[in-house]
Amino acid sequence: MLVLDLIGVAVFAASGASAGVAKRLDLFGVVFVGMVTALGGGVIRDVVIGSTPPLAFTDWEYATTACLTSLAVFWLHPQVDRLRRTMLVLDAAGLGLFSVVGAMKGVDFHVPLVGSIMVGMITGIGGGVIRDVLTKEIPVVLHREIYASASLLGAAVVVTVTHFGIARPVPIIGAILLVFGLRLLSLYRRWSAPTPRVGPTSG
Amino acid sequence: MLVLDLIGVAVFAASGASAGVAKRLDLFGVVFVGMVTALGGGVIRDVVIGSTPPLAFTDWEYATTACLTSLAVFWLHPQVDRLRRTMLVLDAAGLGLFSVVGAMKGVDFHVPLVGSIMVGMITGIGGGVIRDVLTKEIPVVLHREIYASASLLGAAVVVTVTHFGIARPVPIIGAILLVFGLRLLSLYRRWSAPTPRVGPTSG
Amino acid sequence: MLVLDLIGVAVFAASGASAGVAKRLDLFGVVFVGMVTALGGGVIRDVVIGSTPPLAFTDWEYATTACLTSLAVFWLHPQVDRLRRTMLVLDAAGLGLFSVVGAMKGVDFHVPLVGSIMVGMITGIGGGVIRDVLTKEIPVVLHREIYASASLLGAAVVVTVTHFGIARPVPIIGAILLVFGLRLLSLYRRWSAPTPRVGPTSG
Numbered sequence: 001m002l003v004l005d006l007i008g009v010a011v012f013a014a015s016g017a018s019a020g021v022a023k024r025l026d027l028f029g030v031v032f033v034g035m036v037t038a039l040g041g042g043v044i045r046d047v048v049i050g051s052t053p054p055l056a057f058t059d060w061e062y063a064t065t066a067c068l069t070s071l072a073v074f075w076l077h078p079q080v081d082r083l084r085r086t087m088l089v090l091d092a093a094g095l096g097l098f099s100v101v102g103a104m105k106g107v108d109f110h111v112p113l114v115g116s117i118m119v120g121m122i123t124g125i126g127g128g129v130i131r132d133v134l135t136k137e138i139p140v141v142l143h144r145e146i147y148a149s150a151s152l153l154g155a156a157v158v159v160t161v162t163h164f165g166i167a168r169p170v171p172i173i174g175a176i177l178l179v180f181g182l183r184l185l186s187l188y189r190r191w192s193a194p195t196p197r198v199g200p201t202s203g
Numbered sequence: 204m205l206v207l208d209l210i211g212v213a214v215f216a217a218s219g220a221s222a223g224v225a226k227r228l229d230l231f232g233v234v235f236v237g238m239v240t241a242l243g244g245g246v247i248r249d250v251v252i253g254s255t256p257p258l259a260f261t262d263w264e265y266a267t268t269a270c271l272t273s274l275a276v277f278w279l280h281p282q283v284d285r286l287r288r289t290m291l292v293l294d295a296a297g298l299g300l301f302s303v304v305g306a307m308k309g310v311d312f313h314v315p316l317v318g319s320i321m322v323g324m325i326t327g328i329g330g331g332v333i334r335d336v337l338t339k340e341i342p343v344v345l346h347r348e349i350y351a352s353a354s355l356l357g358a359a360v361v362v363t364v365t366h367f368g369i370a371r372p373v374p375i376i377g378a379i380l381l382v383f384g385l386r387l388l389s390l391y392r393r394w395s396a397p398t399p400r401v402g403p404t405s406g
Numbered sequence: 407m408l409v410l411d412l413i414g415v416a417v418f419a420a421s422g423a424s425a426g427v428a429k430r431l432d433l434f435g436v437v438f439v440g441m442v443t444a445l446g447g448g449v450i451r452d453v454v455i456g457s458t459p460p461l462a463f464t465d466w467e468y469a470t471t472a473c474l475t476s477l478a479v480f481w482l483h484p485q486v487d488r489l490r491r492t493m494l495v496l497d498a499a500g501l502g503l504f505s506v507v508g509a510m511k512g513v514d515f516h517v518p519l520v521g522s523i524m525v526g527m528i529t530g531i532g533g534g535v536i537r538d539v540l541t542k543e544i545p546v547v548l549h550r551e552i553y554a555s556a557s558l559l560g561a562a563v564v565v566t567v568t569h570f571g572i573a574r575p576v577p578i579i580g581a582i583l584l585v586f587g588l589r590l591l592s593l594y595r596r597w598s599a600p601t602p603r604v605g606p607t608s609g
């Protein structure tokens with residue numbers, strides 16, 4: 001479990017650090033954006049459910065993994081670029097993992113149904129939103145592709161199914177695979193969520 | 204009380220979702236910005252005063268109201284535009300309600316005088332600030348009109364008056380009406396807060 | 407101690423309020439950005455370590471100092487400009503103080519080693535990051551000079567040294583002076599952290 005979690009952390013750190021490199025931040029900036037992207041969703045989750053200090057501050061493996069991954073991206077970024085395809089697949093896995101595990105942590109802290117689903121989604125997409133705000137972009141999850149929707153669906157499925165008393169391992173693994181598959185499929189098929197009809201507001 | 208609160212949530216969700224539509228976010232982005240605008244101020248308030256998980260995560264009515272309102276704006280946004288005047292009036296009411304009720308929640312959690320006033324203002328304007336950061340705008344409350352000032356005044360009045368032991372219903376209702384009236388008056392008269400004198404820094 | 411802390415608050419408030427003036431925010435906006443810059447790092451620190459309500463909400467001296475300083479900058483900003491050199495020195499002192507004291511507060515709340523270092527750095531640079539996000543800039547600490555790195559180093563030194571049981575006053579003062587000196591030296595020598603090599607990503 002911890003190993004899976006750390007893979008998620010590493011993937012998200014790589015995505016944050018790459019955004020930092022693209023904005024020509026310095027060494028520290030790249031590592032900072034990488035770490036915030038990797039750990040931000042989980043920190044917000046833990047603060048919201050009242051589990052302080054957050055896991056990212058109590059278990060050194062998280063910060064260390066995020067820091068080393070970001071450093072690696074800083075030094076190796078042309079090579080990281082060539083791994084873009086692999087990174088997208090890993091990122092889809094990280095999204096599934098964080099969304100589903102985050103939602104279940106909400107349930108374990110007695111957050112009700114709808115709240116736990118929101119906690120799961122925040123865990124999954126929170127880091128990426130902070131990454132985009134720090135690098136002065138409108139968060140990409142707000143206007144592109146099936147990303148946050150996959151996170152939301154996975155969180156909703158796992159919370160609802162376990163709510164009705166079904167033993168955990170199956171729905172958790174199932175929901176992670178659901179997010180993962182949906183995200184990959186949307187990348188492959190270039191699916192997008194609908195956008196508003198053009199109207200008088202858009203001028 | 205809950206009904207009043209939910210009206211405030213709906214109005215703020217509509218303002219957030221409209222901003223999302225104007226930025227041509229997709230369906231998910233519009234709903235996300237709408238929900239964060241509606242619930243963000245209250246979530247920060249509850250995290251700051253240590254009341255976790257926040258109300259928006261424990262009472263499903265909040266998230267549901269915010270979500271449905273945002274969906275309605277997504278589908279009906281040209282019509283919403285025609286309601287701009289009504290929206291401004293409702294928004295003024297929401298501002299009064301959130302600021303005053305937020306400040307009193309601070310008092311109930313034993314936050315001292317100045318802190319409770321700050322809690323009230325954060326509740327009132329926090330969602331709008333997050334909305335503007337997510338859509339890449341300098342928060343509008345920071346450079347336009349009497350908005351945050353009205354929120355601050357209402358929070359200050361209600362906290363100070365109840366501090367001296369006056370029974371609650373009267374100052375709460377009075378402070379809400381004060382924010383509401385001041386905000387409407389400033390819209391009608393086009394009042395603004397003073398801006399810095401032009402000087403060597405502004406070049 | 408409180409006096410030192412309030413000097414740090416005042417310096418950070420002045421830096422935030424100056425940024426607000428430069429963006430031509432109104433009176434309220436200038437004060438708001440000033441207060442958030444001065445108090446934001448400490449509020450995040452207290453929320454993360456679970457010490458709620460945060461100090462900035464319970465001790466009125468903090469909010470009052472930040473508010474009065476910001477008002478002073480609003481009225482006197484051309485003069486503040488002439489003090490730029492003094493401000494940089496005071497800001498370096500504030501950075502040292504906040505980073506080191508923040509890290510030790512993490513230790514006192516039983517946050518482990520790596521976590522406490524992160525808490526210290528967040529306390530030191532958090533306010534400035536929020537200031538830049540609110541005024542629509544990429545946070546300056548992410549792409550310029552030795553700033554966050556000095557904060558990180560000071561936090562790391564004080565947490566590590568006190569971890570091995572050395573009595574507090576000496577490492578605390580030493581670490582504050584270390585951050586202060588390193589920051590001044592980097593300003594004087596125009597040191598910067600390394601930036602990524604130009605590669606295919608930067609096009």
